Amino acid sequence: MARSTKYIFVTGGVISSLGKGISAAAIGALLESRGLRVNFLKLDPYINVDPGTMNPLQHGEVYVTEDGAETDMDLGHYERFTHTRTRQANNCTAGRIYYRVITKERHGDYLGGTVQVIPHITDEIQLVFTEGSQDCDVAIIETGGTVGDIESLPFLEAIRQFRGKQNRGDVLNIHVTLVPYIKTADELKTKPSQHSVAALRQIGIQPDILLCRGERDLPLDIRRKLALFCNVPEDCIFGARDVESIYMMPTYFHSQNLDGKICELLNIWSKDPDLEPWEHICDTIRNPSKEVRIALVGKYVKLHESYKSLIEALNHGGYANDCKVCLDYIDSEELESMNEGEIEDVLGNADGILVPGGFGVRGTEGKIRAIEYARTHNVPFFGICLGMQMALVEYARHVCGWSDANSSEFYPDTPHPVIHLMASQEIVTEKGGTMRLGAYPCCLADGSHAREIYGKREISERHRHRYEVNAALRPELEKAGILFSGTSPDDTLVELFELPGHPWYIATQFHPEYQSKPTAAHPLFASFIQAAILQQTKNGMRIGSGT
Ligand code: GLN
Numbered sequence: 001m002a003r004s005t006k007y008i009f010v011t012g013g014v015i016s017s018l019g020k021g022i023s024a025a026a027i028g029a030l031l032e033s034r035g036l037r038v039n040f041l042k043l044d045p046y047i048n049v050d051p052g053t054m055n056p057l058q059h060g061e062v063y064v065t066e067d068g069a070e071t072d073m074d075l076g077h078y079e080r081f082t083h084t085r086t087r088q089a090n091n092c093t094a095g096r097i098y099y100r101v102i103t104k105e106r107h108g109d110y111l112g113g114t115v116q117v118i119p120h121i122t123d124e125i126q127l128v129f130t131e132g133s134q135d136c137d138v139a140i141i142e143t144g145g146t147v148g149d150i151e152s153l154p155f156l157e158a159i160r161q162f163r164g165k166q167n168r169g170d171v172l173n174i175h176v177t178l179v180p181y182i183k184t185a186d187e188l189k190t191k192p193s194q195h196s197v198a199a200l201r202q203i204g205i206q207p208d209i210l211l212c213r214g215e216r217d218l219p220l221d222i223r224r225k226l227a228l229f230c231n232v233p234e235d236c237i238f239g240a241r242d243v244e245s246i247y248m249m250p251t252y253f254h255s256q257n258l259d260g261k262i263c264e265l266l267n268i269w270s271k272d273p274d275l276e277p278w279e280h281i282c283d284t285i286r287n288p289s290k291e292v293r294i295a296l297v298g299k300y301v302k303l304h305e306s307y308k309s310l311i312e313a314l315n316h317g318g319y320a321n322d323c324k325v326c327l328d329y330i331d332s333e334e335l336e337s338m339n340e341g342e343i344e345d346v347l348g349n350a351d352g353i354l355v356p357g358g359f360g361v362r363g364t365e366g367k368i369r370a371i372e373y374a375r376t377h378n379v380p381f382f383g384i385c386l387g388m389q390m391a392l393v394e395y396a397r398h399v400c401g402w403s404d405a406n407s408s409e410f411y412p413d414t415p416h417p418v419i420h421l422m423a424s425q426e427i428v429t430e431k432g433g434t435m436r437l438g439a440y441p442c443c444l445a446d447g448s449h450a451r452e453i454y455g456k457r458e459i460s461e462r463h464r465h466r467y468e469v470n471a472a473l474r475p476e477l478e479k480a481g482i483l484f485s486g487t488s489p490d491d492t493l494v495e496l497f498e499l500p501g502h503p504w505y506i507a508t509q510f511h512p513e514y515q516s517k518p519t520a521a522h523p524l525f526a527s528f529i530q531a532a533i534l535q536q537t538k539n540g541m542r543i544g545s546g547t
Contacts, residue, residue: 013196068438355387
């Protein structure tokens with residue numbers, strides 16, 4: 001067991017999207033499998049204080065932690081691959097660092113000194129390293145961006161300084177780089193990696209380990225060439241080739257002894273890794289006995305990264321049922337102008353329909369049409385956050401007969417605001433900082449479907465929204481058949497509702513997807529996929545019909 005905290009810094013070179021986050025998470029999984037406690041820190045070089053107000057189509061999903069921080073989606077990978085519970089301290093942007101330094105400066109903390117990138121910004125970054133590395137044997141610190149970017153320079157400089165202050169053998173630099181395959185020359189190319197490592201060394205960082213992303217495994221001659229030009233020992237150069245599923249990364253890295261090498265370099269004595277859970281997941285992914293189609297009806301379907309946790313949670317639900325989940329991404333806006341026959345063409349093949357969260361009015365009427373289809377055709381339906389709110393609107397319009405029902409977010413003067421801002425909520429004057437964020441407790445009604453699925457009465461789930469179910473209209477909606485089976489402990493807030501009599505219809509104000517793991521699927525997702533499998537049997541078997 002390690003005595004003091006050891007640090008692994010993960011940087012990226014050549015291009016973005018090399019899978020640094022997955023690599024960091026997979027390394028964490030391997031170290032955990034050796035009995036070590038890991039923690040993570042993600043540094044983002046942009047100026048926003050957090051990604052909360054960033055467009056999902058630009059930045060991907062905003063991941064919400066238990067303590068209500070809106071963070072980078074890599075934190076989702078960290079939680080899915082390990083037992084770490086991330087918090088605000090596990091994600092920091094350049095904007096937050098500058099904000100902290102400027103706040104101190106305004107407070108007079110620098111005693112009249114000139115406040116500069118070195119040492120003030122770099123000192124603050126090092127403080128963040130330690131804040132994000134509490135209670136662990138190994139802290140894995142990932143820097144966003146690519147080496148060579150102007151924006152990442154202060155972070156890299158902080159890493160260089162930090163290493164100098166630690167004991168020898170307590171800090172490791174892992175550089176994730178690209179080794180492209182050039183088809184016409186039938187060759188793997190090392191030059192981009194050579195340049196990237198040269199850029200790192202210019203800043204004063206010599207990588208200890210290279211993870212080489214590419215389409216193929218690294219042959220020995222390429223490894224040797226990289227070793228020579230990058231000044232990294234041959235046995236510290238590892239392949240990170242494309243694999244079928246991100247969950248194959250831990251066993252793939254282990255097959256090359258990456259975890260053994262990390263422990264050797266960091267001087268950590270640990271037990272042999274127990275990789276049985278990961279091997280089991282790999283088997284399930286490779287040989288599913290069933291296949292279902294889920295329609296995901298949302299606004300951000302053009303960038304799948306926007307629904308990262310959701311897509312992963314659906315996959316996990318599949319693993320729990322030995323089933324492959326095929327997703328049909330459906331742009332809700334496109335449903336709006338369709339006639340019934342066209343809707344049938346788009347949704348008729350789905351074994352389950354999921355309407356996720358979102359912001360803004362665009363596409364909401366299309367979501368309502370998808371929900372109506374699921375309700376009236378008895379297709380398993382899962383509504384999450386905005387998906388839940390629109391489900392209530394759909395029911396109010398088509399079952400209660402309140403044709404003007406809506407969320408006051410989209411129709412402020414509707415006579416039937418089934419979703420609204422509560423009187424106690426302050427008037428929204430600024431975007432950001434006004435939402436119900438993070439984990440809240442929820443009580444499930446005895447005898448309800450949700451209670452049966454969770455197998456317990458009290459649950460805790462994470463939220464990210466402003467609007468709530470209008471308590472004044474609850475009695476009439478209940479009379480019309482809705483079961484508000486999940487509420488806050490004082491029964492004032494609706495957290496979940498269901499439709500008795502429907503094969504599977506659950507709508508949640510919270511985001512259950514944030515807590516699902518490949519090795520422990522969230523119960524709602526496991527149950528939803530199980531219902532989709534049943535639905536498929538009803539529709540007639542389509543196993544093996546391809547994706
Ligand atoms: N726009 C809705 C609200 O703020 C739903 C948000 C969401 O789906 N995350 O309440």
